[in-house]
Each structure stands twice: as C-alpha cells, then as structure tokens.
Amino acid sequence: MAEIDYLQALNQAMDEELARDETLTIFGEDVGGVKGGVFNATQGLAQKYGDERVFNSPLSEAEIAGLAIGLGVTGHHAVAEFQFADYILPATNQIISEASRMRYRTQGDWTAPVVFRAPYGGGVGGGFYHSQSTEKVFMGQPGLRIVTPSTVRDAKGLLKSAIRCEDPVLFYEHKRLYHSIKADIDPDEEILTPIDKAQVLREGDDLTVMSYGMTLQYVLQAAEALAKKGISTEVVDIRSLYPLDKATIVAAAKKTGKVLLVNEDNQQGGILGEISAIINESALFDLDAPIQRLAGPDTPAMPYAKNLEKAFLVQPDDVQAVMEKLAQF
Amino acid sequence: MAEIDYLQALNQAMDEELARDETLTIFGEDVGGVKGGVFNATQGLAQKYGDERVFNSPLSEAEIAGLAIGLGVTGHHAVAEFQFADYILPATNQIISEASRMRYRTQGDWTAPVVFRAPYGGGVGGGFYHSQSTEKVFMGQPGLRIVTPSTVRDAKGLLKSAIRCEDPVLFYEHKRLYHSIKADIDPDEEILTPIDKAQVLREGDDLTVMSYGMTLQYVLQAAEALAKKGISTEVVDIRSLYPLDKATIVAAAKKTGKVLLVNEDNQQGGILGEISAIINESALFDLDAPIQRLAGPDTPAMPYAKNLEKAFLVQPDDVQAVMEKLAQF
Amino acid sequence: MTAQLLDSGLSKTTLQTIYKQILSARRLDERLIQLQRTGKTSFNVSGQGQEIGQAAMVAAFDIKKDYFLPYYRDMTAFMLWGATMKDILLDSFGRAEGPSSHGRQMPNHYGAKHLNVVSQASTVASQFPLATGVAYSARLEHSDRVTLVTTGEGSTAEGEFHEALNFAGVAKLPAIFVIENNHYAISTPSDEEYAAKSLADRGAAYGIKGVDVDGLDFTATYLAFKDAVARARTGAGATLINMNVIRLLDHTSDDNQRIYRSKAELAALKAKDPLKTMTQQVLTEDIYTQAELDDLEAAIKKQINVATDQAEAAPLPDVASLTEQVYAPKEKGNGIYG
Amino acid sequence: MTAQLLDSGLSKTTLQTIYKQILSARRLDERLIQLQRTGKTSFNVSGQGQEIGQAAMVAAFDIKKDYFLPYYRDMTAFMLWGATMKDILLDSFGRAEGPSSHGRQMPNHYGAKHLNVVSQASTVASQFPLATGVAYSARLEHSDRVTLVTTGEGSTAEGEFHEALNFAGVAKLPAIFVIENNHYAISTPSDEEYAAKSLADRGAAYGIKGVDVDGLDFTATYLAFKDAVARARTGAGATLINMNVIRLLDHTSDDNQRIYRSKAELAALKAKDPLKTMTQQVLTEDIYTQAELDDLEAAIKKQINVATDQAEAAPLPDVASLTEQVYAPKEKGNGIYG
C-alpha cells in the first residue's frame, strides 16, 4: 500500500494502460516532453513510452479532439487532454458532431473509443476561464459518456475503465481534488470502476444528498457533522454524469424522501436539473420535500477577486446548513 | 392586414429593424447577394440596404460569431445567421467565452448586443446534421438569452425585440414552421414581443402542457381535440428558453397540478429537465401527478431513413394520447 | 492544352477502366437527379464537372491499403475507391444495407468500412482533424499507408481545416489534403470566400508542399497526385493540392443556381464539361472506339436499371434499430460496467 | 545589427518618453513578480523580452482613435496605449477600480473602455474574430481608424486565428494582426507548434501582406508597423506581422521554465535582453545621459511604490455585485421586456 493523491492516481492509471494497451496514445498541450502537463498528470510518461505515444500537440483543441477520433476510428485508443475544461469549447463540434455520432451513424462500423480529459472547477484563483464547470455543455449528447471521479480510488479506476471503454468518454477532473484528497492504494491491484454507475458513499435514513466533485467533499464532511447530531445522511456520488444511473438515483431518493442535489456549477441548466426531473418522474409520491438544489448562482462562473470567487462557490457551511434544514423539513 | 408565414415574419422583422437602426448589419453564409439565405430569410435585404450592411460571410462559424461580437463591442447591433442550428457548434467558444461573458467580465464597459439566428428542428429529411435541436448546448450560460418563437406574430415581434436587446440572444427558428404556419399581420403595426416571458396560449383547468417549436403545434391541436371531449388544457409557449420565465411556468403548473412538458429534442439533458426541476422546487405540493416529459428518445437526432426519422420525432398522436392519459391520472 | 491521357503513363486497359467508371458515375448521377425529381428519393448532391479530377486523384492511390475521408461531392471518387452503383443507390434510398450509414445519414455522405473509407459528417471540414488521426495511426502501425481527405474550397475557411493542416505539417504526416475548388460555396463566389491568390499558397503556411492542378485535365491531375502519394509513402510528409474544377449543376437538389449565376456563365461552364473533353481524348487516343462507347453506354444504362431496382426493393432499417448502437454493447466481465 | 533609434524618424523627446515607459514597464513587472512571490497577489504573466517590440508597435498607432485587442503578455503595449501603473496594479490586486475587468478577470487580461482597448478572454486567439468585427465597424462608420490585435505564436494554431485572417483578407479590413513570436507556448517549442518557415508566410494564405520583423530591434519594428498602419489607414487592407521576440522568464508565475529549457539556453537569452540593448542605444545616441537614467530609475521606483500602496488600499468589488451586469438592465417602456 502507498498513499497517493488524486493526481497520482490519474498518472498511475495512464501509466498502467499505456503498458497494457500498445495502441494507446496520450497527447495534448504540454502533455509530452519533460513537463508532462501543466498539472503534471502525464509526468514521466513521454520518457517511459516514447514521443510517438505521448506527445505535445499544437495549441488547437479541435485538432486535439479530431486527432483522437481519427486514431479511434482506426482502432487506436487515445487519451486527449484539454489543458482546462474551459478550453474544451473550441472542440465542441468535433466532440458532438464526430465523436458522439460516429458509432450510431455507421451502426458500429466505425467507432471513437477515446477519452477526453478535462480539469475543471474553481476555487483556484483562475477567474472565468480557468475555473468553469463545462460538463453541462455536453450533457444530453447520446453516444457520449461524461464521468467524473470524486475519490482517489475512482480517479484511478474510472480513468482505466474510460480508456478501455469503446465509447467516447469525457473525463472531468476537479482541479482542487488533485492534491487535496489522498488514499492508500495498492499499486499492484487492478482497479476498474464501472463507468455507468453512481455510487452510494454513505448510507443514511433521514435525507439523501447527491453530488460530485469538490462539493461532494463538503457533503461528506457535513454528513459526518450531522451524524453527531443524530441525523443520518445517504450520500450519493453521481459519478456518471451522462448517461445518468437512474436506478441508483431513484432508489436513493425513495429511501429518505428528502433530496438535496449539490454542485459547483450554476443552478440553472446543469446536471442537477436533469436529476431532479428523473426523480420527479419516478419517485414523486415518495417525496416529503421539494427536491432542492444547492449550486452556484446564475452568473458567469467565476470572478477572480477573492471575495467574489468565494461568494460564487458553494461553501462547506452552506452545505451543512441546507442539509440540516432539509432534515428538519 | 396581410397573411404572411413565419419566414416572411422574420424577413419583415429584419427589414424593419434595418430601416430603423442604421448600425445594424446582417450576415452569414449565403445571406447576402441575390440568394438571401438558403431558406430565403434575408431575401431582398442586400439589394435594399447594400452589401456593406447585408453580406455573405465565408464559411466559418466562429468568425461569423466573432465578427458579430466585435461589431457589438463597438456599439453596432448585428444579426449573424448560422445556416443550420447544427452548424453553430464550431462557434461554441465564441458564443460562450466571448458573447456570454463580455458584459459581466467588464461590468458593462463592453457589451455584445448581437442576435445569432439558428434554424433548427427535424422532419425535413435532413439527417443528423440538418435536423438537430442544439439549444440545450447553450442552456445555463448566464449573460446569454435563448428564445424561440412558435407563432407568426412572435416570429416578427421576438426577432425585433432580440435585435433591440442589449444582450446577446440566440434565436432559434423551427424550420418546419417557416411555411407551415401563417397569420394575418398588419404590416404597419410595430410588433415587439417580450424576450423574457413565456406565454399562455390557451387557458385550461385540467392539465397544463408546456412546449415550444413544432411540438407546440401538436399540443395546440390536441388541446382542441381534447376540449371536444370535455378536457380543458392550459397551454404554455415556453418561448424564452433561457433564462426561463419561472413565474409563468410555476403559476401554470400550480393551476392544474398536472404537468406535461413536450419538445422535439432528446429527453435527457435538455430544457425540459430544468423546467421540471423549477416546478418541483416551487410547486411540489400542488402536483397531482409526476411531471411528465414527452420528447425524443435518447439517441442521436435524427436518422435520415423516413421510418427512423418518424420514429425519432414526437408525433401528434403521441401528444394527444399522453395528454389524455395525464388528464385522467 | 489538356495533356494526352496516355502521357499519364497508365496503360490503355487502366484508362479504359477509369473512363468506364467516370462515365458510369455521370450516368448514375443523372439517374439520381431523376429519382430525386420524381420524388423517389429526397436529396442529391451532384458532382458533375469534378469527376475527371476525382478519378485522376483516386487512380494515384493504393485503395487496398490507403484510407480515404471524402466529402459529399465525391461520388466518382468513392466509386473509383470501390463503391458499387448499388451501394450509392442504397444510400440514396436510405436503405439498411447502404454501406455509408445504413440509412442513418443523408445521401452523399460516403463511407464504407470494408473500403477504408471513413464516415463523414455534414459539418464541413470536420473530417480534416480526423484525417490527421487516421494518418498518425499509420505511423503507430509502421505502415506506409497514405490518408486522403477532400473538401470544397469554401470549407477551407473553417478553423478545423487550419488546425489539421498545422498539425500535419508539424508531424510530417503521410496525408494528402485536397481542395476540390469549384469556385462556389453554394451561392458564394470564391472572392467572397478567400483572398489568397491560390489556395495552394496555404501549403507554405503549414510547412507543407502546396500544389495547384487543373482538375479538368486527367493526366496533369494524376501525375500531381502520383508525386504527392510517393512523397507521403516515403516519409516526405503531407501535400496540399488545390484542384481546380467546375460545378456544372446546382449546389444540391435544394438549390437553384440560375438565381445567382448568369446564363452566360452557365453556358461557358457547360462548354468546359471535362467529360466531353475526355471522351474526345479517349476516341482520339484510340482508347475506345465510338462503337465501343455506344456499347458502354448501353451496358451502363442496364447496370443502373438493375441497381436501381435492387436498391429500391431493399428494406429500410428496422424501426427497432432506432435505439441500437448508441453505445458499445456492454460486454460482461470486463470490469468496466456495473 | 540593431538599427539606430533615431533612424526611426521619431524625435528625441518621443524616444525619451517611450524609453521611460519601457523602463517603467520592466520595473513594474519586477514589482508584480515580487508581489506574487510574497503572496500579496496570486498570479502574474511577465512580458520581459517582448517590451521593446511592443513599444515600437504601439508607437506606430494613433491611440486616440485606433482600437487595440491585446493578449496577456502585452503589459508594456497596454501602458503605451495609455494604461497607468495604478491601472495595472489594481487589476493585479483584483480591485473594483481595475479598468480591465473591475476585479472579475485574472491579472494580465487587459482592457479599458476609455482607451479603446477591448476586453480579452483567456481562451487564446478568441480575440481575433472579435478584432475583425471591430475593424469592420470602422468601415460602417466611415472612420479611418485601425484595429490592432496580438497573440503568441503558439496560439496561431487555433482555428479562430485562421477564420479571422481569412475574413480580413476577403474584406480588406483595416486591421493589423500581430504574432509576438517568443518561440515557446508554455513548454512547447515552436517546432512542435508549427512547421511554416516563418509565420509571416501565412499572410499569403489569406491574401494579406505578411511581414517578419525583429522585435528586439526598436527601429526596425517601428518602421514595419508604421508602414502597416499607413496601409490600413488608406484602405490597402490588413497586414500580418510576425514579430520575433524572446521570453526571458517563466510562462507565468505558475510555471518553471528551468524544467524544459537548458541553463545554456536561458543564459543565451539573458544576453539578448532587448532592454539592455536599448539602454545602451539611448546612452550612445544621447537620448538620455547616465545621470538622467539614474534619476529616472529613482523616479520610477517612487511611482511604483505610490501606485502599489494606492492599489492595495483600493477596495475589492462589492460582494453584492456578484449578480450585477449579467444582463442589460431592463429598461421600462421599450417594449422588449414583459
């Protein structure tokens, strides 16, 4: 066993898959060479696997995406890194029109088994363009999967599964988790996390809270605090943002009848709205309270000034306060 | 009074605004010259207002968007046409990173008062890339407005308001409405439709149905048919897709307690999920039935083969059947 | 001005085959137009005026191993790459057996797994980044295969065109990028599309060889491609070819070019029809006699009739398949599904 | 090799002012680095090595009427365009009065309404399409103003760069597109960014004049821009200028270039510092005496201290403003709101 952080878990996942799958290539801006990515996620990989398999791309996101897809159609798995999830936007057309449609439009003759990694999330002093949650832009594009790990174990296992998956997978990584969460991971254990399942991280009876990313950490802390006050919380790590794992979501909602959904993104138009709609459709008469969303305000995410950044971000105290209030509803 | 169709209403709106606002320019692929757009929405305008104000752009959507935004920051209103709503995707970065953020990131020093027109929707034998509903991609980007007219009067009035609005507005037009709906419009009447309001098109007590675009026509027809069977339907034209008009939506939901949401897009991840979440948040205890969504399947929209196209699209009969069943819930 | 066909260095037999394929493509296109006009199909893109260039282009490749990412006006190229008349017609009728998309896409969106012809979207130029990935895969596999990708001149204004060529230059990819320059993007004439003297000048912008060629001249075009393919196959990198052609007909069956092109312009175009030129050359150079050509016309007509009947009778996709192949089938036991 | 400053045709007084501004920018950058290292601010992009080129560039414009869309390494250019030390520092501290974004954006995202400097996003090259709109507006207003837009060489790989230049060529826009080529995009050296011999060759790809200039040479750079501005102002269209410069420091305060650039490379760079060269020229050409320069240094230091104190003391944005200016205020009675 060795304690590693979320970023190291990602690096291990890619290292192991490069060793296992000779077709696999990994590239993106500053991903190759000695730098190994601006967050160092690919550090050491170019040296170990050569510049043909792990390399720098020019500064062009549509090309990064299309290069991956073109490798995919010829049977090569690829991991393409977008330097920040904000910079995935120039590649939107490639991801939606090409990657997400390839299998369906040829009924499986051609496929795009590629992973697009995208570091997302705020609280890093990055202002609008180094902080955003852009996952909602790609929500509801059948053929595409969107996943995000919120534990160290999943960072490793989910990335390995995404690489092995024959579908295109958008892989979101919360930047503030890179070094803030750590876990003991046996380097010899082959970890594969299901890419199609939400995960119940904590069982409880009084209320159900679903989240992902940084805010999920706050939910777990609050659940712990509430437990001391005798309130028992069911905590769901949504994990597969699209398609959603309806069964796990609905079961967890029914279990307590009080549901809180939390994410860092704006309140309107994101993943949480869809989850709320699914619960309403399948569990309306089990609900004891309106499904609540705790999320960022509906303003552009997020200003640079420290006080505004903080005001934009859902804070740990907010999470606990809302949970407590919902439990008492 | 003269009977005009939805497309003519759009043309009139642009014509009147070009005459009124000397800063206004209109451009896009094939928009200028004698062609006046592949759907003829801008027919006659280049001749009337000159090639400097109404012109063809090269085939480059990011440039089309950016050109508009650049005009906007210098105080010029602009209408940029994307030839199909499918081809807005290469402009995603411009629309989200630039247009939607400009006012906020400068606190109003610079603004982007531009309209992006996007013909959307299927049932035209256009396959995946001439049929899609791409509005959800832009949902939840504060600073941006998304609107779509579903009546001839609104086609005119909403486009005029969008042009006058100081915010960037994504203006979706359902292609199948271009010639299929007509109305008597007084050419001398100055029509301005509020860009921030849903509209109750029909009052009723038994169930509430909310929709936009082609499916709204089916809802209206079904409401008429159901009226003959003694079922009374409240019909809401959502119209402002983002930001949503919460007040009108919640009031209409509360009124009957039975809500059906209909659109042509996929079921998961679109506008309807957000509406459902809003209703759940504000009117849970007024609901007598789960909020239902009737929408396309969660498969890529939409195959070319006639039978598959039809199977993808919500059909008038489906709408009526689901409404009738919900009324009886 | 047009070079002799036999100066291409291709044998008489090869030239016979190629001419036959070109004529078949022209006649098939005429049938497709008829089918669309009579409401039997709903859409067609005609490539008339571009066939000679397309045929000369494909003749330079090894279609057994090379990859092709075509665009919607490439019917002739697709047929020379191995597609049958029936394949084309199946796609046109939106039939399940259509190789391009099994009825999922509009006609003219060519693709075929068994021919190494990669499926294309309607979003113009979006195949260019893909082509760089396909080309890169050859390097990973230590294969000397070459990747061919085409588009119209209007579509080169897209950012994705630029991003792909830039990477191809950096990575010295074994790829050939072709602009089929018919001087119109729907109704927009090329001086409103770009201001470069020639689009071949964009080669230098990417450290790629740029070549201009008259796509109405079979031999000139063939030789330019032959050279480009040889360079790509031997590691000398990519080539950008600006192939000048003409668009004889409307943009698509939804368009009417008489609105934006004058009668005089259209008449001048018609006089330049490269099929007429080539037919003349075929006769002059004794590749076919007039009698053989007459037989050929008759045989093609028959083939088209048979293929049309077969394709029309073929089944539509199964409606139940609407929800199939959205995602990969979930294999059990591989650990990646819950 | 470097041309004489006075050969620029600029007066001694003008050159004095420009040198003073350049020196101020260098010293201010040093202060910004210090503030970041001591945790008083959280981020900085240094433009050291690019200042001379930037100053020569701006000197060719009429900052009273021209428009500027800068990029994040353009602090010197922004200051020559009229921004004060305090403006820069307010932005760095994320203060409400900061002209660029009133505390909304990271430092180095320059903009100022009163200076016609348009706000920029962090998404590289996305200012290029905007710049074409700004340039087009001059035509609509029958103004002879010129639009300047800059970026780094790595960012020219973006599709938006291409789309903008293509349109600028077609529309003969009064715009000047500048590549500040420091040969690195973060850690990626330019041979992995592009393969063109020179990025100026991209001009021809767009029917635009392409010019290479040594951005370490004040006079050469100034004269190249002067010519380009004159062309733009008189309707001769756009110019693409590839300005070769050096990046003396890390990409940003988040980077450490010693990882990917050798000691030898960095030492060679330092020896080329264009400020050293210019200082030498200023003395040799009697623009300033050493004693005057010493006074200048002292005065600048004082100015920076004052500006730093003022900026630090300035208030942060009001937290209540978090939800302001998302949309235009709803005017009553104009009919467009319900």
Ligand SMILES: Cc1ncc(C[n+]2csc(CCOP(=O)(O)OP(=O)(O)O)c2C)c(N)n1
């Ligand atoms: C991204 C995108 N934008 C717009 C269109 C609509 N469109 C289809 S073909 C075409 C013109 C293409 O012209 P060109 O590239 O010259 O090819 P040609 O049709 O002349 O062969 C346009 C604008 C599209 N298919 N994709």
Ligand SMILES: Cc1ncc(C[n+]2csc(CCOP(=O)(O)OP(=O)(O)O)c2C)c(N)n1
């Ligand atoms: C669209 C986009 N992709 C990636 C980035 C991250 N990024 C910021 S600066 C930079 C390198 C830019 O290099 P260059 O254009 O040469 O400018 P320089 O920093 O050298 O002045 C990168 C990759 C970004 N800001 N925007």
Ligand SMILES: [Mg+2]
């Ligand atoms: Mg063309």
Ligand SMILES: [Mg+2]
């Ligand atoms: Mg650089």
